[in-house]
Amino acid sequence: MIRPGAPTLEDVARAAQVSTATVSRCLNSPERVVEATRLRVLAAVDRLGYSPNFGARALAARRTDTIGAIIPTMENSIFARGIQAFQEELRAHKLTLLIASSSYRPDQEADQIRTLTARGAAGFLLIGHDRNSEIYSFLKRQGVPVLVAWVYDPNNPQPSIGFDNRSSMRALAARVIELGHRDIAMISAGQAFNDRARDRVSGVRDAMELSGLEPQSLRLMETTYGIESGADAFSALMAAETRPTVVMCGNDVLAAGALKRARQMKLRVPEDISITGFDDIELARLLEPALTTVHVPHREMGRQAARMLVDMVEGGAPQASIELQTTLQMRDTLGPPRTV
Amino acid sequence: MIRPGAPTLEDVARAAQVSTATVSRCLNSPERVVEATRLRVLAAVDRLGYSPNFGARALAARRTDTIGAIIPTMENSIFARGIQAFQEELRAHKLTLLIASSSYRPDQEADQIRTLTARGAAGFLLIGHDRNSEIYSFLKRQGVPVLVAWVYDPNNPQPSIGFDNRSSMRALAARVIELGHRDIAMISAGQAFNDRARDRVSGVRDAMELSGLEPQSLRLMETTYGIESGADAFSALMAAETRPTVVMCGNDVLAAGALKRARQMKLRVPEDISITGFDDIELARLLEPALTTVHVPHREMGRQAARMLVDMVEGGAPQASIELQTTLQMRDTLGPPRTV
DNA sequence: AAGGAGAATGTAAGCGCTTGCAAAAAGAAT
DNA sequence: ATTCTTTTTGCAAGCGCTTACATTCTCCTT
Known part of the structure; x- marks a missing residue:
């Protein structure tokens, strides 16, 4: 499970005859590097097939730009549409979404929360309020905000977005x-x-x-x-x-x-x-x-959830829960009872 | 996007009055630590709500225990069952699966491959053979093996598992x-x-x-x-x-x-x-x-794909492609033509 | 009681990256 | 030319963790 030969920033720096700092800047704030240098560096990046190491970057920058979401299941489309919209909106904010599923099991959900936290999730989207309080206190100690979706419950202090x-x-x-x-x-x-x-x-x-x-x-x-x-x-x-x-x-x-x-x-x-x-x-x-x-307005929920969570992660300002409206969708499986 | 207060290994070490090395050993090879110490350390871990930093760990251990998979879509269940089985089998090998979707777009797939590589994917499951050769050469330079699934093509040197x-x-x-x-x-x-x-x-x-x-x-x-x-x-x-x-x-x-x-x-x-x-x-x-x-035997394909990919990542031994058999599923939408 | 083997723990280097600060280079103004 | 800005680049520390190696502690043996 090792990747021995993968090129590093230093390899690129050597190949482009600059310092690692310059390579880093080329990748993260290109406008701070003069064009000639930048071109040389990017050429080296390409030639070597360099890929930054996320872990090292997160470690050094103290920033992960990552959000986690745990849904009960991926097997069907109940959550697919909402999560898709959630992800699209996050991407617009330059954030990456890490998704995991819990198979509707609280223990697996707790596991996944720990795993994604370890991997840098700076905020979580979770479905429904019901979970062990230990999880909430773990997340609080980690300083990771949580937004609950698919439900709206103004009485719960935990911010949520969803419907009643x-x-x-x-x-x-x-x-x-x-x-x-x-x-x-x-x-x-x-x-x-x-x-x-x-x-x-x-x-x-x-x-x-x-x-x-x-x-x-x-x-x-x-x-x-x-x-x-x-x-x-x-x-x-x-x-x-x-x-x-x-x-x-x-x-x-x-x-x-x-x-x-x-x-x-x-x-x-x-x-x-x-x-x-x-x-x-x-x-x-x-x-x-x-x-x-x-x-249920899934796409709308996903989009708004992303905005809320971004605010929570960045601003830290406590968010008020948002209620979305559902509508009855009358089709053909409901009719009057047989004998009335 | 920062997590300022999150406890570190050092915090735990201090709280448990041991060195960071001991804490690390408690977490990774508990049998190498005497029980009294271990209990003390684990208590501290719990009390502080410590969560290891995956990036730092991967960096130090030069090992990620992570596999990546990119599927065209999550919106429906075409890939869900197979990937589910794939994940279950990986989990049995203590590997984590990172999933991303490409919306059937080659450019997005390339993006996702880079992203997951950065996040430590030590091997990839990809759907179908068709993609730009640059991606393959990038992955080769990164030393990351690729297994292609959902197709079987013995003529393609790239190992694959699937059906014809x-x-x-x-x-x-x-x-x-x-x-x-x-x-x-x-x-x-x-x-x-x-x-x-x-x-x-x-x-x-x-x-x-x-x-x-x-x-x-x-x-x-x-x-x-x-x-x-x-x-x-x-x-x-x-x-x-x-x-x-x-x-x-x-x-x-x-x-x-x-x-x-x-x-x-x-x-x-x-x-x-x-x-x-x-x-x-x-x-x-x-x-x-x-x-x-x-x-299509999706579950079987997912399970076997996991085994193959684990071998590729660990052994590095080149794998032979595997063919799975499909069967006709005659139900009710096919009948003789109207006028025959 | 002394010596030695083995187990438990500590020390410290370094993984790949970002970034504050300092130095060097390039223009601008005199 | 000389000085002063401003831009571009380099230096080096340190993010949180693992692990080879060194040290200390236990517990036998004699």
């Missing part, structure tokens, strides 16, 4: 109830260490309560993330004596699984059973019938 | 022709700097030639990557005087777009028009009707 998962889901559930559904089931991702999942469940219960339904009557199925999990949870729900008339899913991936299984079971959607999602990923429009879901 | 895109597509096209299709259209990703796309087109032409069809009669539509692009290309193809009876797509994402547009145009698949894909990503099974495509 609870009220968003409440709005969708209200629409569901308005259509006449009384027997509601829900497939949720694991609620431990996942405030988004919890809030979405609460949102459904809120709506039930507001409409005079018994919140406890919600048939809740908790499962791991993934299409197959969603499908299996759907089967379990449908195995009940009296079937629900609607299955609300905590996200589009679970909904895709539910929909797939519904088709396998020859159930017509939405005539026999309604299904809803959350996130509005690209997949939602491709499914047949197209998925009714909650649209 | 050309013969895989030929097999699918042969099946298409066997079903009676004579009027074949194809939607391909851009062929410039993309040997996979080129090979897949060649594969279709091969099959046509073998069956006595004129390869030049293939109606080829080249487009950028993405669902919408696939949909638009499909529209363009269908605007022709005499419509093709089958549209073969260079990958599943384009096929998803084509299928979506076909539905919008009220065409029945496969009765009115057949559509095929390539890759067999998760989406292929979710589409309605489910997509006929070529299955």
Whole structure:
């Protein structure tokens, strides 16, 4: 795991007959070097195939220009669009983004945070508030600011940018109830260490309560993330004596699984059973019938998150959380219940 | 972009009343430190929230334990599964993977290669052979080995692991022709700097030639990557005087777009028009009707790629390319042509 | 109790880079 | 020409860490 021969600044300096300081300046503030010299140096850089050593540079300059982000999964596009926008905006600020994924596991997330910190992350974008307080204190001691995304919680002192998962889901559930559904089931991702999942469940219960339904009557199925999990949870729900008339899913991936299984079971959607999602990923429009879901402004969130985090890292000024609005995306998987 | 207060090895050493060498040993080869000392040191590490500085460590140890991978896109799951397996296998070898994406652009890929090299990548996984030779010579001068994946080309001296895109597509096209299709259209990703796309087109032409069809009669539509692009290309193809009876797509994402547009145009698949894909990503099974495509053993490829690359980085022994087999995944979007 | 082997720890050099300061070179003004 | 600026370049310290080597401490052996 060694790179013995890689050329160094000194090699370039020797080849160009200048000092290492001059080479360094050529690379970092070219205007401070007269053209003749600069050309000579850059030629040497090219000829030798020189590549600066980031570690050494960061060490000497005490600056890394690096931001870290840890997302629960890269396997699907739930976070892809937002992170893409985040990265683009960071690049405009000449910052590099280091991405890692945690597979929805708190321990892995903690690991990745340490790894990226070691590698110079000067600020972090993390998803959701829920995590061990040790991580926050570690980051505080390291002097690394954290911005939480995909949620908005004005009551949490930790700055965040995102949307109100609870009220968003409440709005969708209200629409569901308005259509006449009384027997509601829900497939949720694991609620431990996942405030988004919890809030979405609460949102459904809120709506039930507001409409005079018994919140406890919600048939809740908790499962791991993934299409197959969603499908299996759907089967379990449908195995009940009296079937629900609607299955609300905590996200589009679970909904895709539910929909797939519904088709396998020859159930017509939405005539026999309604299904809803959350996130509005690209997949939602491709499914047949197209998925009714909650649209989240991912790109906007990513872009604004980058700006906020840059401010936090540079200015150190405490940032106020920002709330983004979601919208109901009515498509074809939600209809009135069969017998109303 | 500074982290002023972050504790250093020296801070820990002082707190634990030992030398920095001992702290370093505690962290890297704990068995060389007597337990009493070790406990004291680790306690100090914990108390201070110490995190090692990767750059400094790499500098001193002349070792980075880091591998880089550059994939064309993270936006969809074409590469996700393979890279996931790749990463898991690397982790088993105590190596960290740094991932970057190039948006299918050679210049961005070159950039990312330089960036990750600077950050210590001791080996690279790259997709496909096609790239500027300068990049290869740069990497050679840096002493960084490269493994090419997602393709298998025994004629290329560069070691690779993957499958034969050309013969895989030929097999699918042969099946298409066997079903009676004579009027074949194809939607391909851009062929410039993309040997996979080129090979897949060649594969279709091969099959046509073998069956006595004129390869030049293939109606080829080249487009950028993405669902919408696939949909638009499909529209363009269908605007022709005499419509093709089958549209073969260079990958599943384009096929998803084509299928979506076909539905919008009220065409029945496969009765009115057949559509095929390539890759067999998760989406292929979710589409309605489910997509006929070529299955690629992504996980296997990722795992084996990791093993090969580790060998290359450690042993330096030149590796022989490995071929993996694809299989036809017949599902529901391919049928006989309408009038046969 | 002395000597020696082996284990535990410390000392200090140096990895490749940036940057404050000083020196040298190049113009500008007299 | 001479002096004064201003620009361009070099010198050298030091960023946080690992590791070869030197030193000290333990614990046997005799």
